[in-house]
Amino acid sequence: MNAIEPKAHRLFRQPVTAIQNDISEAHHLPGFIYTSPDVARQEKERIFMREWLCVAREEEIARPGDYIALRIAGEPVVVSRTADGKVHAFMNVCLHRGVEVAYGAGNTELFRCPYHSWTYGVDGKLIGAPRMKDAGRDMSGCELPRVRSATWQGWVFINFDAAAPEFSEFIAPLEQAAPWYRTGECRIARKLTFDVACNWKFIAENLLDWYHASVVHAGTFGKYYKLGPEALPAKLLPQGVSVIEFDNRSRSLDPNLPFPKLPWLKDASVFSGKGAIFPNINFWSGMDSLRMWHLWPESPDKTHAVCYILLPESSFGTEGFDAKLDQYCNYVEQVALEDRGALESLQRGVASAHFVPGPLSHLELQLQHLLKHYVTVMDFDKAASAHAA
Ligand code: FES
Ligand SMILES: [Fe+2]
Structure with missing residues (x-):
């Protein structure tokens, strides 16, 4: 007699795909789908790095210079608004060593990396990289990695995946x-x-x-x-x-x-x-x-x-x-x-x-x-x- 694996347990063990049956025959998902670090890593890769994600209200970055620094599935991102009213989204990882350049939320004219003082505009474009010219480095035209963004009904959506479908397609249903x-x-x-x-x-x-x-x-x-x-x-x-x-x-x-x-x-x-x-x-x-x-x-x-x-x-x-x-x-x-x-x-x-x-x-x-x-x-x-x- 095996108390650890009773008959009912074997009989009713269900594969992940049992959720996809007609509802009269469907079963809930197995526990590891909710507990496994491996599954969580796959979710980040297959879902959170690919789907359109709603991260803020436009009114939370209403004025030019307003920004919010976020962590989405562990990824540091900034959403901001520039003087022309446009909403931007970019990675919050300095182009030098990767330190976050924006913190919390607020209003600013520029972001200054706290490590070696590289500066960025509210649109994520590099403004200054102290002493890099002396080192013979031309950093002109550099910008923080851009994240796709869209606004809809007052919401700000972002998408990390350059190959994802257009936002309009996503929101149509x-x-x-x-x-x-x-x-x-x-x-x-x-x-x-x-x-x-x-x-x-x-x-x-x-x-x-x-x-x-x-x-x-x-x-x-x-x-x-x-x-x-x-x-x-x-x-x-x-x-x-x-x-x-x-x-x-x-x-x-x-x-x-x-x-x-x-x-x-x-x-x-x-x-x-x-x-x-x-x-x-x-x-x-x-x-x-x-x-x-x-x-x-x-x-x-x-x-x-x-x-x-x-x-x-x-x-x-x-x-x-x-x-x-x-x-x-x-x-x-x-x-x-x-x-x-x-x-x-x-x-x-x-x-x-x-x-x-x-x-x-x-x-x-x-x-x-x-x-x-x-x-x-x-x-x-x-x-x-x-x-x-
Ligand atoms: S890590 Fe940002 S300036 Fe060095
Ligand atoms: Fe409830």
Whole structure:
């Protein structure tokens, strides 16, 4: 008798590709997908260095000279705005030895490398390299390695891959499927951040998981969710993108929480929309506000999550605004806290040698759609067989 590998364990061991079956026969991903440093390295190479990534709001670099220094999957990057209003993105690695030239966020006329004082313009072009002329070196025309960037609806996207598809191609499915996601007509009300001890994919999945809502969130919005046996009416789009529209009574019926109705919803009495963009964006619209989540892996079991809360200009300064915004943010934080317990436990659970990926519920359709694309992009067949051996 073998207690370590019981019959059920062998029978139900599932390959990575079991997520790609029809949902009635699909299984969740094996634990190593969420715990392995090798997988995390492959994700960096195949996903974060190749996909369009949303890294900031344009309003965060509104004035000429504004900049933000970021680390995206460990890569130091700067996004900035020059006097002509253009947004730039470039690597934050000095052309001399690689020291970061920009730190934090702020407004500047130039970046000065703290090591040997090479200077760069806000557009990343080299301005000065002290004493290099004396050394017979001509550094004219040099610039920090450029990163592709695009702006859309007030967001700044970057892409490290010169060969990646155009941004317009990437964003087209969302533009068509979620015309109500009008973040270009909103600005930041607040930006919340969370550091969670779990893999970034668990948060991406959780934000699309309708199955847990009435359980984990029974004390908040879960009580309004009456989900039956029917399939979720989600639009499943190419590249792992999905969108769903639904009646969000939890936000619409609470007289204390809502700000004024979003102007473009006009006569709608209840409306919510939500969805995901591969790899790490989750977006949401209620009656009165929009939200966007960005999930940044720090290690296989640590994620930095950012939640932007956006409102139309007309909502700012309405009666009791500050108190309502505090209340709203407390609500988002409460919901995130409810999720945190499950997510951090999930991370510990899948690390167990005894974890066997279970079957999906029909309410996990959207997260399955995201993961199907993930498995395709990662080309996991080889990795899966190596780990199964
Ligand atoms: S490393 Fe930047 S000037 Fe030397
Ligand atoms: Fe949740």
